[in-house]
Amino acid sequence: MKIQKRTFALLFYFLVLIVPIYWMLNMSLRSNADIMSAFSLYPSNITFENYIKVFTDHTWYSGYINAMIYVSLNTVMSLAFALPAAYAFSRFKFLGDGQMFFWLLTNRMAPPAVFLLPYFQLYSTVNLIDTHIAVALAHCLFNVPLAVWILEGFMSGIPKEIDETAFIDGYSFPRFFITLFIPLIRAGVGVTAFFCFMFSWVELLFARTLTVTEAKPIVATMTRTISATGLDWGLLAANGILTIVPGALVIWFVRNHLAKGFALGRV
Amino acid sequence: MEKWADNKAWFLVLPVFVVVAFSAIIPLMTVVNYSLQDIFGPGNAVFVGTEWFKEMLTDTRLHDALGRQFIFSSLVLMIEIPLGILIALAMPKKGWGASASLVTLAIPLLIPWNVIGTIWIIFTRPDIGLFGVGINSLNLLDVPFDHTARPSYAWVTLMAMEVWHWTPLVALLCYAGLRAIPEAYYQAAKIDGASSWAVFRYIQLPKMRGVLTIAILLRWMDSFLIYAEPFALTGGGPGNSTTFLSIYLVKLATGQFDLGPAAAFSLIYFLIVLLFCFIFYQALLNVGKGEKTS
Missing domain, CATH: 1.10.3720.10 (MetI-like)
Structure with missing residues (x-):
């Protein structure tokens, strides 16, 4: 039981570690107009235009x-x-x-x-x-x-x-x-x-x-x-x-x- | 290990000496040169002695930046060290879980520092950021959260970013220290019926002393030199509320082209850091000795 609580806390920490990076990933897969117009937890219409532009x-x-x-x-x-x-x-x-x-x-x-x-x-x-x-x-x-x-x-x-x-x-x-x-x-x-x-x-x-x-x-x-x-x-x-x-x-x-x-x- | 006494070893050190001298001594001499002169243009400089040093030592903005720097670095230590120890204790000892934890922990350390700032801008913006939107939707704050709106908000964001960025380093160091403890210690503790607190207090903590010293000093030094992250996140604002020493120095040197005062400031800054560095070095040497005798 104690071990589980500890693992749970660790997983929570890793989640905190990952979330800001996930958020940036989320933003990178949306167009700028989409980002500014609607708040969304995940990219609903994924676009790679940002990456294409970079490359x-x-x-x-x-x-x-x-x-x-x-x-x-x-x-x-x-x-x-x-x-x-x-x-x-x-x-x-x-x-x-x-x-x-x-x-x-x-x-x-x-x-x-x-x-x-x-x-x-x-x-x-x-x-x-x-x-x-x-x-x-x-x-x-x-x-x-x-x-x-x-x-x-x-x-x-x-x-x-x-x-x-x-x-x-x-x-x-x-x-x-x-x-x-x-x-x-x-x-x-x-x-x-x-x-x-x-x-x-x-x-x-x-x-x-x-x-x-x-x-x-x-x-x-x-x-x-x-x-x-x-x-x-x-x-x-x-x-x-x-x-x-x-x-x-x-x-x-x-x-x-x-x-x-x-x-x-x-x- | 007994070392051979041979001054010819200097030939092996010479390349390092030359390259670091080129990168460190020549620029430092240039700084000393600037700090003693008033420069109006190329070939037009007046020797002013210690005037710039007097000016900078009495400069209230420098005092404020130094004060902020001390508060920032102390907060960094108070949060990151205990948190890092806790994470290291909770990490799995072997198997794929250990590898996965190590890789996850190391990721923030390999992100360019200004990108760290970018990540946190995007994450905390009140219009598009998960954190900003999330906290404002709770309606707990009298002024909506925006890291550019209030010094306290800027500080909270900055501390969150700093802890997010560098706690993994402390955790990795502590984890490495914990791995170096022989299994026999734990078995002996188990036979004695020691509580997990006693194991931590009398086995793990003393054995981590070396890595903890390094972690504390590294975090102290590096947070003292912090530039890119607050530069990208807040640019030193709002007002001057997050202007730390490096940011102020760069503003002074490249923003206003006050070469003399900036150079004097550089030297004062460098001396403060050098003092810490000396303490760091002594502490490291003593840690090494302590481990050998025990």
Whole structure:
């Protein structure tokens, strides 16, 4: 009986979690005139015109492509930079290691708003404004420290004897690192990639500041449209639903590692 | 684990150092530069020393934003932490139910932050939103619900959105902490005839100490930096009632182009965050030690 009450409460919570998303789905399947004229708990005459518009109008669908490009770029960059550094932090004692680690973490905590102005100027100076690489690089500010932090946790779980044995067997460091060590922590790499993807995907402030048209992601397109075109709720909702899809797919792929990633508490 | 002492490890850290330095140190120096000058245009700036800092430290709007920020972040902790623990305790331990719960919980975390705002606008609008229409049809409020109408309504909407968005993170962390408790502890408690409260108080809560510390500090820090969600939902209004530090800063910097004051504000803001960050780091180190000795 007690278990049932508990399950019931949990189901109620999940319902609360789902309802706002359902409501957006409901809106996305109705035309704007329909939304404004009648209040309805479910879409009575379903239309896909909002989605069709998103997929056929370049200003909308290019937003998704741009976002996917810089998010993937950022994930790859973060991992490439963070893997050797995390190895250094987990294996070596060196001058200033503690301070360096703390300094990296402060960047995870830094308010993005603080960096807004100088970023625009910095990236203008190096001619990177409105490119995917600019946003990917800017997101490294918080994703690289995060990646180092998560990977260091996974690497510290691998006994050092493995490294020693490999070096005695005549492995060079790069060969050992790429062919032996990284496969050992592939779950950690997956979890790290998940979090890098997540934080780059959800971020708005940098993505909006550093892009104009060529690399403008969907989140920026959406904020501009809210103020610009007298609020087409159906279209906005359809875009909102579509931004959830990549995240949901990624969650599905890492669902078995998710708990372990959070267990390290390094988010 | 005993570590090798070798300063050559710096070569492995160097790429990270370079990329983060490019993203953090150069911009920060630019901010310091702005904060000490009055800028009229390109190549036309006057050194003004600490004037902007004095101005910002006595700025009542900044004080108000800081006050609101503290109230907001405290409320966030008071609601999300207990709720998160309860959800984690109620979640199934294995089987498809556990997977389904994890996936459901993770969904709000992967929605872009301004889309979270959009979801809640659509959900709470008094004309088209389920929540807005629902609450107004009950006729309980003297002024019909509309999150743009009254500061209190805006705050309720904002808190609902924040709790909706981030409680899953707390729940996931707590759940991970609970999963790490060996089954033997529960068996021992069962033999002793411990009540479920005693199991919670003397087994689960102490074992969750590590993840709870992280959850509390993460939620504190991240709610302190909140920008996109209130920006999308209320835009800081009505009036300035939901203008938090980041929103005020962006208004100051890009809305009014007050570069000097905005830069001084940035540095003050950054120092406050840095202080929290230091406390966070110390707490984390101590948590690690506590687990090793016990």
